[in-house]
Amino acid sequence: EIFPPRLLQRVRKEAVRFEELGAPARKKVFSFSFQPVPRFENRIPFFLQYLKKLQAERDLCYIYLSNTGTRQRLATLLRESEIPVLETESPLAVPPRSEVALLLGALPGGFSYPKEKLNFFAEKDIFTEEKVIVNRSSRRPFFSQFQDLRAGDYVVHTDYGIGVFRGLQRLEVEGKGREFIELHYRDGDMLLVPVEDLNLVQKFSKAGPGPELPPLDKLGTNTWEKTRTRAKKAVEAVAKELVELYARRRALKGHPFSSAGIWEEEFGKTFEYEETEDQLRSIREIRDDMEAERSMDRLLCGDVGYGKTEVAMRAAFKAVMDGKQAAILCPTTVLASQHLKTFRDRMVLFPVRVEALTRLQTVREQKAVVEDCRKGFVDILIGTHRILSKDVGFKDLGLLVIDEEQRFGVGHKERIKQLKATIDVLTLTATPIPRTLNMSLSGLRDISLIETPPRDRLAVHTVVTPFNAKLIASAVRQEIGRGGQVYVIHNRIEDIDKVAELIVKLVPQARVVAIHGRMGGPALEKRMLDFVDRKYDVLVSTTIVENGIDIPLVNTLIVDRADLYGLAQLYQLRGRVGRSSRQAYAYFLVPPYIELTPLARERLKALKEFSELGSGFRLAARDLEIRGAGNLLGHRQHGTMEAVGFEYYMKLLDQAIRELKGEPVEEENPEIHLKVDIRVPEDYLPQVNLRLNLYKRLASIEDLTEIDRIRQEAIDRFGPLPDPIENLLRYGALKHLAKRLRIRSIDRSEHRVVFRFRPQTPVDWSRVTSLLKRYSGSLSPEGVMSLALRGTTERVLLDETVGVLMELSN
DSSP states (O other): OOSOHHHHHHHHHHOOOOGGGGOOTTOOOOOOOOEEOOOOTTOHHHHHHHHHHHHHTTOEEEEEESSHHHHHHHHHHHHHTTOOEEEOSOTTOOOTTOOEEEEESOOSSOEEEGGGTEEEEEHHHHOOSOSSOOOOOTTOTTOOOSTTOOTTOEEEETTTEEEEEEEEEEEEETTEEEEEEEEEOGGGOEEEEEGGGGGGEEEOOOSSSSSOOOOOOOTTSSHHHHHHHHHHHHHHHHHHHHHHHHHHHHHSBOOOOOOOOHHHHHHHHTOSSOOOHHHHHHHHHHHHHHHSSBOOEEEEEEOTTSSHHHHHHHHHHHHHHTTOEEEEEOSSHHHHHHHHHHHHHHTTTSSOOEEEEOTTSOHHHHHHHHHHHHHTOOSEEEESGGGGSTTOOOSSEEEEEEEOGGGSOHHHHHHHHHHHTTSEEEEEESSOOHHHHHHHHTTSSEEEEEOOOOTTOOOOEEEEEEOOHHHHHHHHHHHHHTTOEEEEEOOOGGGHHHHHHHHHHHSTTOOEEEEOTTSOHHHHHHHHHHHHTTSOSEEEEOGGGGTTOOOTTEEEEEETTGGGSOHHHHHHHHTTSOOSSSOOEEEEEESOGGGSOHHHHHHHHHHHHTOSTTOHHHHHHHHHHHHOOOOSSOGGGHHHHHHHOHHHHHHHHHHHHHHHTTOOOOOOOOEEEOOOOOOOOTTTOOOHHHHHHHHHHHHTOSSTHHHHHHHHHHHHHHOSOOHHHHHHHHHHHHHHHHHHTTEEEEEEETTEEEEEEOTTOOOOGGGHHHHHHHTTOEEOTTSEEEEEOOOOSHHHHHHHHHHHHHHHHO
8 A cells, every 4th residue: 555544534535636547558657748848037027918818818826935025015016906816824725716826835836737737936036136146256356257148249259359248159079069159350260169068258348428338359460468478467457456445444443343232133133024135145255354353344235126235234333333433424314314213213222323424414403413423422323415514523433334435425425535544435326427437347446236136026127219209198097097106307407396397288187396406495395395205296206216215105217308318327227126026117208319419328228227136236337438447557458458347357357466466376277178067058058148147157167166056056047967968067177176186187098087287286196195095097107197997987077177276275
């Protein structure tokens, strides 16, 4: 008997029966025609359409979600779209009226059984945390991982110079399928680069706003060698200046804060959401900086609404627990008011006094706050540039948090510099200005990245279109119809009221209010608060709403004359919507395309391209290309950047800085010929960009732990790994170790593997003896080692080879 009697009764009563099991007895194989369900990658409108189609066909749908909050939000979303819902705990429940059943559980991936009209969806089939597997080391927060590389883009090869990417090519080499990237050079020259060597290829990023691209290099000539040598010399001079600057700043002693106490732990526990992995890492990095002897100067970057404020609150709380004061500097009055409310709500259970200093207060109120702050009675002071005034003093300031540094003028920045000298500084930003990014990229300013969106956040649907009254009317009506609110951005105060009148004319039922920066403080705040309290549906505003006002119900944004704004500004504005689980829309209204300047076209193209979540960094990278890499340390560097591209320039600078700091720099690329299948099969991953992304990451790893991370992400996103990808992961580890050990080449001939070491290899030769014995090996005086490995399959052979290098590097 397979089942005990009681269990048999339960199985008979509750088991799901599939008719195909009743096949003729002579059949040895039972085939279940299960199919995977589509993955919607946060494209909720498509998912809703798909559900409606299934319902029309009378299919049963079950959706498994990870927690009750997500289930409630999805239930609301479905009901809004007139899709009936049944929240149930039992997977065996049959919804009486074909409702969509929402259950709690960790289903790893969805599937359907068309014969029985059954569909099961996992949470990750609908919501996706990131569109492309991206996990970068902190030194290079946005070097292109090729997820946005397209045929026709310019690239830089370390050895051959500037060429044009034409696509991926598959070729048979020694009986194995291999993939290469095809690069075209001057006069029709072509180069095929094996995908395992993509660490030698960078995307060419323009360092200036002009449309002109550099001339292509010619293979077989020394033009690129000359360009590269000139660039290296220029970069070394800059690196020296930067490292000296960095050393001077590091030498400044700061206040080492005490390690976390019980109250800090309690404060962390009162956070009502689950922290994302990036948030937790940023909190740890900031805590370690604050507890160190030197002053902190850290940049915290994260997309709008990704939880930077929570990280800043933890830092401020830590400062206060050590008896120090914290100052939070905001670019706008409205943002300061919002931060005041957020900080007070979050710290209500603790003896922390939080005050604000803005123009919305009376002179008497301001005076009282300033006086108390000077005496040390105020623990956290939040305010606009008013807190930089000469009359504002602190008894014992320990931390300065700057929100959106690029919004402050030169005078304010000088005052911030004076404050920075002795205290810990944390700068928050969503799209860092290029100069800040340049410094962070060079590893000369500490940087923390929050790239993971909150779990059920959806990408903002972005539309760039000429002005169209019907479209505006329909967008406003649609948002009001689902109980939401709308931002209309118009940056000319002179005729802002006319725009408000136009909205009323187009949508008579809309309650419209207008605000701008020249209004009196109390009037501005009253209108803003009335909008927050839903007394109005549409807020017509100048860019005063650009920074930080968090209203989850606003999910449609209309920007008039979007071509006149900078990229960082447009990005900030778009970040004001899409802060809840609803699908949000951003409409950028522009003149007819032909009238746009080339710069405006580039900006709007970049914004549409990077509408996915967590794209602030790649957008800032594009901003560097469009606006020019700015003044890193004087204009003299501009020509060098133009010649080799921003990304390759930064790679050279990074290497030069690491050399000056005495860190190891691996320039040599080992040649590895093991005759194994190391491609990403097209039937496993058909999208070229995702394959390129995987190849590029594995070719560029800096730490063996990255291999496990990539493996987990790939399994999680695309399913169990086929053998060639398992081989590719091992190959990535092998290449990383070979670089570290300064190995020139690794070749395979039948079961013998030959390792050729460079003279400067750090290998401990005393370890080699045991390897030679174990594998019947030999070693020549020239540093050539030959081992007879025992592996009979590709995977075992790779594992053995990796094992040998691990033994030599320990």
